[in-house]
Amino acid sequence: MVVISELSGGSNGGDPYKNPQEEEEEVNQNENPQEVVEVNLAPVTQELPKGVMEIIVARVPICYYLKLTHVCRAFRQLIASQQLFLTRLRHGVTESVLYALISLPALDTRRWFILHRSNMSSRFIRIYSSFPPTFPGSAAVTIGHKIYVVGGYVGFLQPLTDAIVIDCRFNTWRYLPNMQRARFYAAAGVIDGKIYVIGGRKKQDDDWIEVFDVELEIWETVPSQCPNDASASGIFGTSVVMQGRIFILDHLSCLAYEPRQGLWQSWGLESQLKRLWRPFSCAVRDLLYCLDLTLSLGHPIVVYYPNELVWRPLMGVSTSQLPMHSYDHWSKMVNFGGKLLILGGYHGRVHDVCCVEIALETRQGGQIWGNVESTSLVYTDDLHSACIEICLTVTVKFEQLVDTREQVEMKMNTVI
Structure with a gap:
């Protein structure tokens, strides 16, 4: 409930038809003027209808929600x-939200941030709610409003089987069943609503691939003949999903796995794909x-x-429009709702991160053009x-958050 308080007295209160001199004379005529402590009337409260408040907040971008929870209990x-x-569903509200796990190697700390965007600029805002421990070498994918993080390592490259899911609606998380094999720096991708994790461990045919059914929350290994071109360690630079395949950048080659038929493809050092593909990359519209x-x-x-x-x-897009001083495996290129976001070190300030x-736009002849819309520290x-x-x-597609409007209303009525 939002409460609006109105105080009478002074220039904004009292009897609007009396001048200040008349009000002063009335106070002086009081029998016990020394007991007059306050002449203001009691606060008048006006309640903002709950439905109106829902519509207002529903149109506020999610990146503001963390701050709104500190305003009052009603917002929380x-x-x-x-x-x-x-309410967001009824009004057709959808949005893309960028999450980033930023580490400070000197302090061995890792923290989650949300990219807050405005008409003027963008900036990362730290998430202060209790987020899960995330280890170096983890792989992460998204399905709907959820982030799935798997694997990683502790100590001296000791791989982990951990798996967690983050619900980005409320910034809450929980553990999932552990993977059957420990993995770090694995490739990961979502095909047909299932999460495939490849490599991250020594190459062997019987358990190199593992798949997670998000509905049943069950891990299963996928027997597959490992491609000869793949590195024996199974540690990969990056991976993307295109055309129903998981493309993997390996040390000496490029690989692609098609889960529906269990087929592998590989391209060597002399191939076009290997020629220019670097970890600093992402896929947009295949x-x-x-x-x-x-x-x-x-x-x-x-x-490509x-x-x-x-x-x-x-x-x-020219080099002068990309004011980064470094593009390494710590920098990122991200598909942000069909746009391209580039994040990297900023010229002149080595501790800063810039976002372009x-x-x-696809023009005649299939040629793709880019337009730099903003550059922000x-x-x-x-x-x-x-x-x-x-x-x-x-x-965050809100039609995915509920099965049907009637089912949600039934749940709300049950709670009430």
């Missing part, structure tokens, strides 16, 4: 309710985007077309260098 209760998401520091195609960003097995430049947002630390270990987009 509303933001934690299913009713708010039903095309692979990557930074090309050599400018081999005359532009800093290149696009898997159907044609060819790289082409992203037109319209690029809108993509999103993270700064005067003492320690920051590394982005995980960066991904959660697309």
Whole structure:
């Protein structure tokens, strides 16, 4: 409940038809003027209808919700309710939210952040709610409004079987059943609503691939003949999902696994894919985007077309529009609701992270053009260098949060 208080007295209160001199004379005529402590009337409260408050808050981006919970108890209760998401559903509200796991290697700490975006600039806001321990070498994927984080290592590269899920509606989390095999720096991707985790351990045919059924919450190993080109260690640089396949960047080759038929493909050092693919990359609409520091195609960003097995430049973006001083495995390129986000170290301030947002457009002839919409300093630390270990987009589609409107209303009535 939002309460609006109104105090009478002074220039904003009292009898509007009396001047200040008349009010003063009335006070002086009081029998015991020394007992007059306050002439203001009691506060008048006006309640903002709950339905109106739901509509207002429903249209507020999720990145503001953490701050709204500190305003009052009414906001906390509303933001934690299913009713708010039903209201967002009714009004057709959807949004993309960027989550980042930022580490400070000097302090051995890892913290989750949300990218707060406005018309003027963007910046990372730390999530202060109780988030799970996340280990180096973890793999992460998203399904709907959830982030799944698996594996990682502790100590001297001791792999883990841990698996957790984060509900981005409320920034809550819980443990999932452990994987059957410990893994770190594995490849991961979502195909047909299931999570496939590949490698992250010594190569062997019987358990190199593991799949998680998110509905049944069951892990199963997938027997598969490992490709000969794959590194024996199973430690991968990066992976993306395109055209129903999980593409993997390996040390000496590129791999692709198609889960529906269990088929593998591989491309060696001399292939077009291996020629320009680096860890600093992401997939947008089944095309692979990557930074090309050599400018081999005359532009800093290149696009790989898997159907044609060819790289082409992203037109319209120049090196002068990318004010980063470093592009390494700690930097990230992210698909943000169909746009391209680039995050990396900022020129002149080695401890800062800059974000460049690029809108993509396909023009005549299939050529893709980029338009730099914003450049923002999103993270700064005067003492320690920051590394982005995980960066991904959660697309909160509210029709996925509830089965039907009637079912949610039944649940709400049951609770009431």
